Amino acid sequence: YPDGAPRFRMIYVNGGGATNHGKSLELSGRQTLRQFFNAGGSYCGSCAGSFLSGRNVDSSSNRRLGYLHIFPYNTLNTGLKKEQLDHVIPDDSPLLKYRQFGTENRVEGVYHNNGNWMSLEKGEHLEHTEVLAIYDTPGKRPDQGAAIWAYKVKAETGRVVNIGSHPEGVKTGDHLSLTEACFLYSLDGTGVPNIKGKLVAGEMREMLADTTDKTPAFAKIGDGQIHHFSFQVEVCIAKTVIDISTEVDVQLNLYLSQDLSGITTDERAYRVTGAGGNKSLRVRLAPGTWYVAVECANRVRAVKDxxxxxxxxxxxxxxxxxxxxxxxxxxxxxxxYLRVVGPVASVK
Known part of the structure; x- marks a missing residue:
């Protein structure tokens, strides 16, 4: 989006060659993906996509050129090529909130080709890594290690979900359910809304900046995007008015609530929606912090070539x-309170 916020909720990266894939993006491409994650977009990768998110491989101490480093730890090579590996979903795995799997939460015969895994016995990664599935491969290197794991430590970032194998290659059954559950958990880990700034009574906040201006707090709004603002209601306030206006022929929706997370979906939120971009809300509000959301309802059409x-x-x-x-x-x-002097403007 014009302010650098992610246009999409999640990016999925499939298999291949992680290092060459990352280098082919060049530094600018890798920085764009890092910005996507740090600004709240989630990342899901399988096999090479799982490697790509990380810091490096095995015991290498440096950060690998070409990797994204959004999962800030090394992963391990399995050394297994073109095999079918069983996965077990632990009873406390978040994946079980989205899909149910076969007997004893086992997914059998997931295709694996030079993928990765993580040890559950030692390593600095254990404190912040969430184990979603475990390899059950007796006698082989990754046995009882993490097959699928997640990482999210900051509310404002997205969530990384890494898959060491290839469940995404199957269109039915438990393999499909496993991929779906990973995607859904990744999607549910997007970052919390970013507050553009505090609205000041008596002032119009002009959202005019282009991307090149590098002032995201005052950037224009993108298609389907939502901008969030906050303001304070003191006990002395009788009535509050919120206005939005634009000279462009688009639909801007206006929302007002004390619940930031559900501001556009909560039926109890104040709202003005419909055609046009000039809208106003006149309401009496309880004292406290309130949030405003401005939504650009128009969308750019994406059509396959x-x-x-x-x-x-x-x-x-x-x-x-x-x-x-x-x-x-x-x-x-x-x-x-009419004799009170301060920044609060009078509304006729």
């Missing part, structure tokens, strides 16, 4: 570069 090898984005409104708008706060004092 005739070759079906890539998408073409149809953007006649220029939404990809963002929509300029303004958001303002006005607050009216209760009658007995």
């Amino acid at each position: 005739d070759s079906e090898s890539y998408y073409v984005y149809d953007d006649p409104q220029g939404l990809l570069n963002g929509v300029a708008y303004s958001v303002g706060l006005q607050q009216r004092l209760r009658r007995r």
Whole structure:
């Protein structure tokens, strides 16, 4: 998005050659993926995709060039090629919230080709790594080690879900369910909303900046994006007015709630939706912290090229570069506080 926030909730990276894959992105591409994760987008990778997220492999002490390092630990090579490995889902695995698996939570015969694993016996990774599935491969190197694991330590980042094998290659049954559960857990780990700033009574906040301005707190809003703001209601406030306006022919929706996480979905939230971009809310609010969400309901259309090898984005409104708008706060004092002097503006 124009402010650097992730346009998508999750990126999935499949198998191949992790180092060459990462180097082919060049530094700018790797930095973009790191920004995606650090700004709240989740990452799921299988086999090479799992290696790619990490720091390095086996006992190497340096950070490997070409890797993303968003999972800040080394992973281990299994040394196993073109094998079918059983996976066991522990009873406390979050994957069981999304899908159920066969007898004793066992997924049999998952294809594996030079993938990775993690030891559950020692290593600095144990404190922050969440084990989602375990290899059950008696007599082989990764036996009873982590086959699938997750990492998320900061609320504002996304979640990394790494898969050492290839369940994604099967379209039915437990293998499909395993892939689906990994995707869903990754999606549920996206970062908390970022607050653009505090609205000040009597002032209009102009959201006019382009990406190149490098002022994301004042950036234009992208297609399907939601911007969040906060403001304070003191006991002296009788009425609050929130206004949004734009000169662009788009639909901007306006939401108001004390619950930031569910502001656009909570039926109890104040809202003004529908055609057009100029909207206003006039409400009496309880004292405390309140949140405003501005949503650009218009979306850029993505259509597959005739070759079906890539998408073409149809953007006649220029939404990809963002929509300029303004958001303002006005607050009216209760009658007995009218003599109070301060930054609170009067609303007629």
